[in-house]
Amino acid sequence: MRLADFGFSKGINEIIAVTVGKKLNTAPIGIIVEDENSIFAMAKLYPSETKENVKVSGKLWANVVLDPIVFTISAFEDLSDEYFIPGKPALKNAMAYCEFDVKLDNSKAHLRLVSGEVLDCRIRAVNRGFNVLIEALVHATRYKIVRGETKRKLREMILYYKEIVDKCGSEREKEAFDLLLKYVGL
Ligand SMILES: Cc1cc2nc3c(=O)[nH]c(=O)nc-3n(C[C@H](O)[C@H](O)[C@H](O)COP(=O)(O)O)c2cc1C
Missing domain, CATH: 2.30.110.10 (Electron Transport, Fmn-binding Protein; Chain A)
Structure with a gap:
């Protein structure tokens, strides 16, 4: 093992x-x-x-x-x-x-x-929407606890990643991104 x-x-x-x-x-x-x-x-x-x-x-x-x-x-x-x-x-x-x-x-x-x-060996191609959702989540967990300029920069990055999710993600990535925005109040 x-x-x-x-x-x-x-x-x-x-x-x-x-x-x-x-x-x-x-x-x-x-x-x-x-x-x-x-x-x-x-x-x-x-x-x-x-x-x-x-x-x-x-x-x-x-x-x-x-x-x-x-x-x-x-x-x-x-x-x-x-x-x-x-x-x-x-x-x-x-x-x-x-x-x-x-x-x-x-x-x-x-x-x-x-x-x-x-449990599951299904294959799956890379989805840029999923990748940037993970990036956005990392920023979003920080976004909640910082202030000022750092917060503003994180907001900018999160919203940039949303554009990629809109373009490349499946419905599930889009749903997840909407949830993310709700959790952080964006
Ligand atoms: C993709 C991703 C990776 C993370 N990796 C870590 C990590 O390695 N260590 C850590 O302490 N927090 C990490 N975090 C943040 C925690 O998941 C986050 O603080 C979470 O709210 C902790 O929840 P809990 O208080 O219920 O344990 C990560 C978050 C994301 C989105």
Whole structure:
């Protein structure tokens, strides 16, 4: 078993992290991989519910997902039960999910792959709308907490990405982008 078996490659892999503490939490997190043929990875965890849950449980389930709505909802709130495979920390439209043991060292989380399952091997071409939605979400989670010139610049970038989603995205990317705009009040 190795990280590559579940779709991870060298670099930063954006997944939906499911964690459990006082309550179940979902959030997009970047899993940093040096060697995809190993079982070791890292993440940087800034103060969040995800981090609080990991402190309590020492576990993180990474869901490898290409669904724009799932990314958007989980960036701002938690996914409801209907998104989950009953009884599993896995999302219904995940292509794979895997369990990591986590050791926290301040903002660094050291991850060790424990188990995993591939759920869906469907192929999919690159969609620029999906790619820029992810970029816009990264900016949008910052947009909510900054002020002034930084906020103005982020707004500009988010609205630029909307043009690309309008041109290249499917209905689901467009729906997700509208949700993003609602979450941040744009
Ligand atoms: C694509 C993407 C990647 C992200 N990667 C990280 C990350 O690696 N570490 C982190 O702390 N936050 C990351 N974030 C931000 C968190 O998802 C965001 O702060 C979220 O609101 C945390 O939710 P929580 O408080 O429910 O855990 C990322 C956001 C997006 C959209």
